[in-house]
Amino acid sequence: MASLPRLLLIALLSVTRAALAAETPEQLALQGTAAAIAASPDDGSVLYNGACSAALAGRKAQALEWLARAVALDGVDAKRMAADPDLAALHGDPGWRPLLQVAQEAQARRERMWSSPALATPYRETLPEDERVAGLSKLWAEVKFNFVNFDRVPELDWDALYAQYLPRVRAARDTVAYYRELQSFASRLQDGHTGAFMPGEVFERVHARPGLTTLYLEGRVIVRAVFDERLRSLGIVPGWEIVTVEGQPVAEYAAAKVMPYFSWSTPQDKLSRAYERFLLDGPVDAAVKVGFKDARGALRELELPRMGVQARSAALPNAAPFEWKLLPGNIAYVVLRGFGDDRPAEAFEASFEQLSKADALILDIRDHGGGNTSVGLRILSTLTDKPFATTAWRTREYRPAYRAWGRGERSFRGEPKQVPPSGRFHYAKPVVMLTSPRTYSAGEDFAVVFDAMKRGTLIGEPTGGSTGQPLMISLPGGGSARICTKRDTYPDGREYVGVGVIPQVKVTPRLSDFRAGRDTVLDAAVRLLREKR
Structure with a gap:
C-alpha cells in the first residue's frame, strides 16, 4: 500500500507530460489570442489574427467564427484573406467560400466609397473642368478628415483656401498646370508627408x-x-x-x-x-x-x-542603401541612405563580424530619405542588450455623433512598443550618428529611437522634421496625392515633426572644408570619439 501514492504520482506526471507535449506553439499562441479577443471583442485586426492562430492550431470552427466576426466589422482585406497561408486549412470547409464572398463584397463597397473609379480617370492633356473641380474637392475632403497636423497651421482656414483655389483649377490651361495648382494647394499645409504628385505621363516634362x-x-x-x-x-x-x-x-x-x-x-x-x-x-x-x-x-x-528621371536615377553616384569602411583609428563608418527594403539591415548583419572589431561606430544618415521604420529597429537592436522603446504616435479619431453633440474631436494614441535586443548581435562600444536636413521620415524615426535609447551622440544638423503614415489617394488625370494621417513623437511625447531631431552636438558643414575635400561633420564625429577614449 505504501507504493500506491508513488504509482499515482508517476501516472499523474505521465499525463501532465502528455498534456504539455500536446501544447504546440500554435495552441499556446491560440490561448493568448483568445484572451486578446476577450479584451477587444470589436477589434477586427485582433479577430483576424485570432482566426489565423485558430486555423494553424487545427481549430477550424473557431477560426471561421472569429473570421466571420472580423468580416462583419468590415475589418478584413479580402485579397489578403484569400492569399493568407495561415488560413489555407479553411479553404476546404463549406463555410469558407461564402465568407470570402462576403468579405469581397464589403471591400468592393469600401473601395467605391473611398476610391471610386469615377474620380480615377486616365491622363489627358487637358482634363474637363468638372474633373478638375472634382479632383480639388476630393483632395480638400480627404485632407479635412484625415490630415493629422492641422494644429501646426492654426491660422489656416481650409475651407476658405478651397474656395480660393476653385477658380484657379477651373482656369488651368492643361493637366500640368492643373496639378501645379493642386501642389500649391497642398503645400499650404506645410507638411512634408502631404502633397500632390504629377501623372507619370508628364514626369519627364516636369521633373527631369x-x-x-x-x-x-x-x-x-x-x-x-x-x-x-x-x-x-x-x-x-x-x-x-x-x-x-x-x-x-x-x-x-x-x-x-x-x-x-x-x-x-x-x-x-x-x-x-x-x-x-x-x-x-x-x-x-x-x-x-x-x-x-x-x-x-x-x-x-x-x-x-x-x-530623364530613370536615366538620372541609374547614374546617380553614392546611391547604395548601405556602405561601410574602416577609418583611421579603427572606427567603423557606416552610411545608411534609406530603408526601402530589408537590404540595409541584412547587409549590416552580414558585415557585423568585421564591424564588431572596430573600437567605435559612426552611423551616417545624412542622406537617409526614409522607408520602413522596422528596418532601422532591426539595426538598432544590435546596439543594445536591453529592450528599447519605439516612437509613440497618434491619429485623429473622428466621431460624427460627437460633432453633432458639440463635442471636440479626440485622438487615438499608440503607445511605444518595446523592441527586444537582437540576441545574435551586440555591439557595445561607442556609437555616434550623423544627421542633416536631408535625414527624413523613417531616417528620423531611426534617429529618435537611437536618441531615446541613450546609446550614443547625435552630431550634425537638425533633421527635416517630417514623418508619419501617408494615406495615398488617386486623382483625376492619372495623378495622386498623399496625406499624413499619423503623428509620431519621442517615446516620452516630445515632438520632432515640425521641429526636426536636434543633435546634441550641432555642427554646420563649412564651404571651405567641402572645397578642400574635408567633411566638417564627419571630422567632428571622429574627434569626439577619440576624445572619449
Whole structure:
C-alpha cells in the first residue's frame, strides 16, 4: 500500500507530460489570442489574427467564427484573406467560400466609397473642368478628415483656401498646370508627408534634372557631384556655386518657381528641398540656363541639358542603401541612405563580424530619405542588450455623433512598443550618428529611437522634421496625392515633426572644408570619439 501514492504520482506526471507535449506553439499562441479577443471583442485586426492562430492550431470552427466576426466589422482585406497561408486549412470547409464572398463584397463597397473609379480617370492633356473641380474637392475632403497636423497651421482656414483655389483649377490651361495648382494647394499645409504628385505621363516634362547634385552650404547653393559627361565637358566641378537660374538670382528663382509647389515641414526642410532637390527641375528636352561662380570667383553662364528621371536615377553616384569602411583609428563608418527594403539591415548583419572589431561606430544618415521604420529597429537592436522603446504616435479619431453633440474631436494614441535586443548581435562600444536636413521620415524615426535609447551622440544638423503614415489617394488625370494621417513623437511625447531631431552636438558643414575635400561633420564625429577614449 505504501507504493500506491508513488504509482499515482508517476501516472499523474505521465499525463501532465502528455498534456504539455500536446501544447504546440500554435495552441499556446491560440490561448493568448483568445484572451486578446476577450479584451477587444470589436477589434477586427485582433479577430483576424485570432482566426489565423485558430486555423494553424487545427481549430477550424473557431477560426471561421472569429473570421466571420472580423468580416462583419468590415475589418478584413479580402485579397489578403484569400492569399493568407495561415488560413489555407479553411479553404476546404463549406463555410469558407461564402465568407470570402462576403468579405469581397464589403471591400468592393469600401473601395467605391473611398476610391471610386469615377474620380480615377486616365491622363489627358487637358482634363474637363468638372474633373478638375472634382479632383480639388476630393483632395480638400480627404485632407479635412484625415490630415493629422492641422494644429501646426492654426491660422489656416481650409475651407476658405478651397474656395480660393476653385477658380484657379477651373482656369488651368492643361493637366500640368492643373496639378501645379493642386501642389500649391497642398503645400499650404506645410507638411512634408502631404502633397500632390504629377501623372507619370508628364514626369519627364516636369521633373527631369541635370546630372549633378547640390548642397546648401552657408546660404549658398554649391555643386556637390557631377555625373553627366556632358556637364563635365563644360568644366563644371564640385565646389562651384550656382548664383542664377534662367537669368534670375537663385533665391528669387527658387521663391517664384520652386517653393510654391512642394510641401515642407520645417525651415531647414524647405531650404533643402528647394536648393538640393527641386531647383533645376524641368522638361527633359529643354536645357536650363545656370549661372556659376567658380572657386576663384569667376562667373560663367552655361546651358545644362537635363537627364530623364530613370536615366538620372541609374547614374546617380553614392546611391547604395548601405556602405561601410574602416577609418583611421579603427572606427567603423557606416552610411545608411534609406530603408526601402530589408537590404540595409541584412547587409549590416552580414558585415557585423568585421564591424564588431572596430573600437567605435559612426552611423551616417545624412542622406537617409526614409522607408520602413522596422528596418532601422532591426539595426538598432544590435546596439543594445536591453529592450528599447519605439516612437509613440497618434491619429485623429473622428466621431460624427460627437460633432453633432458639440463635442471636440479626440485622438487615438499608440503607445511605444518595446523592441527586444537582437540576441545574435551586440555591439557595445561607442556609437555616434550623423544627421542633416536631408535625414527624413523613417531616417528620423531611426534617429529618435537611437536618441531615446541613450546609446550614443547625435552630431550634425537638425533633421527635416517630417514623418508619419501617408494615406495615398488617386486623382483625376492619372495623378495622386498623399496625406499624413499619423503623428509620431519621442517615446516620452516630445515632438520632432515640425521641429526636426536636434543633435546634441550641432555642427554646420563649412564651404571651405567641402572645397578642400574635408567633411566638417564627419571630422567632428571622429574627434569626439577619440576624445572619449
